[in-house]
Amino acid sequence: MTILVTGATGNVGRHVVRGLAEAGARVRAMTRDPGGAAFPDGVEVVRGDLDAPDGIPLDGVEALYLFVHSPSARDVVDLAVKAGARRIVVLSSGAVTHGYDTTYHLPVERAVEASGVEWTHVRPGEFATNKIDLWGPSIRADGRIVHPNPDEFGQLVHERDIAEVAVAALLEGGHAGKAYTLTGPAKLTQREMAAAIGEAIGRELTFVEVTAEEALAYYVSQGWPEESARFMVGLGGYEGGEADDFSDYEFTVSPDFEAVTGRPYRTFARWARDHAADFAG
Numbered sequence: 001m002t003i004l005v006t007g008a009t010g011n012v013g014r015h016v017v018r019g020l021a022e023a024g025a026r027v028r029a030m031t032r033d034p035g036g037a038a039f040p041d042g043v044e045v046v047r048g049d050l051d052a053p054d055g056i057p058l059d060g061v062e063a064l065y066l067f068v069h070s071p072s073a074r075d076v077v078d079l080a081v082k083a084g085a086r087r088i089v090v091l092s093s094g095a096v097t098h099g100y101d102t103t104y105h106l107p108v109e110r111a112v113e114a115s116g117v118e119w120t121h122v123r124p125g126e127f128a129t130n131k132i133d134l135w136g137p138s139i140r141a142d143g144r145i146v147h148p149n150p151d152e153f154g155q156l157v158h159e160r161d162i163a164e165v166a167v168a169a170l171l172e173g174g175h176a177g178k179a180y181t182l183t184g185p186a187k188l189t190q191r192e193m194a195a196a197i198g199e200a201i202g203r204e205l206t207f208v209e210v211t212a213e214e215a216l217a218y219y220v221s222q223g224w225p226e227e228s229a230r231f232m233v234g235l236g237g238y239e240g241g242e243a244d245d246f247s248d249y250e251f252t253v254s255p256d257f258e259a260v261t262g263r264p265y266r267t268f269a270r271w272a273r274d275h276a277a278d279f280a281g
């Protein structure tokens with residue numbers, strides 16, 4: 001059985017490819033730039049663009065890991081099913097679980113459910129890798145972190161944990177019709193996260209406390225799309241417009257990861273050690 005991995009060079013996708021290859025599966029990794037990608041030996045690397053779904057090499061594909069590129073995701077699903085795919089694992093979002101994603105991942109989940117395949121939705125919370133983009137440049141430059149509220153809690157999930165659940169759902173029976181919410185381990189304050197990164201790189205990090213507007217301007221200057229940055233700093237909603245109301249939000253640790261893998265989530269300290277090179281100056 002050939003498994004097509006879209007978004008194969010992504011934070012999660014690259015670990016999905018590796019996990020499938022290590023399990024001995026026949027993997028086809030899709031990227032727009034095969035020359036610039038490095039994958040394990042034995043992986044078939046193909047050129048494909050989610051903006052040109054008709055050109056995606058779907059011949060012989062029985063299972064699909066779907067990175068959601070919103071404009072074309074439903075076409076990709078239709079084409080994959082027509083080509084013979086029987087199982088689709090969607091990299092979705094915990095925002096669907098919590099009800100504030102109604103226009104991005106949710107319609108794709110619905111399309112996959114309606115397509116008649118065996119489906120599994122993987123719904124992660126906030127990726128720990130966001131910290132590389134948000135905090136990496138200033139940590140590398142001078143050990144500082146620009147943030148509007150260092151005592152704010154967050155709950156971050158390691159991309160390898162997300163990938164492991166996707167790999168299980170692609171390879172094993174028993175996951176059809178399931179939506180797994182992956183919260184990551186217990187909540188931490190931003191200061192606790194900074195301490196873990198500092199420990200990993202052997203450097204004490206300090207916060208530059210700014211207003212939310214100043215943080216927004218800073219993150220946009222670092223290349224974040226404005227809408228994503230507005231959401232991140234609490235100035236905008238997940239789907240744009242006004243900020244969502246998270247005042248009743250309760251941080252819990254969802255049991256789904258342990259139920260699938262048989263072990264607890266990787267900690268943020270572990271994630272920081274895995275990514276020390278991304279923060280070292």
Ligand SMILES: NC(=O)c1ccc[n+]([C@@H]2O[C@H](COP(=O)([O-])OP(=O)(O)OC[C@H]3O[C@@H](n4cnc5c(N)ncnc54)[C@H](OP(=O)(O)O)[C@@H]3O)[C@@H](O)[C@H]2O)c1
Binds near residue numbers: 091
């Ligand atoms: N960040 C978070 O906190 C968070 C939380 C929950 C859910 N999510 C969801 O998780 C997903 C992001 O996953 P990720 O971080 O693993 O992805 P990623 O690192 O952003 O990588 C996605 C990959 O997809 C490929 N890609 C992007 N646009 C493409 C296009 N038009 N055609 C073909 N390929 C394209 C790129 O590969 P090539 O350049 O090699 O083609 C890229 O490496 C998103 O759907 C996001 O909404 C994110």
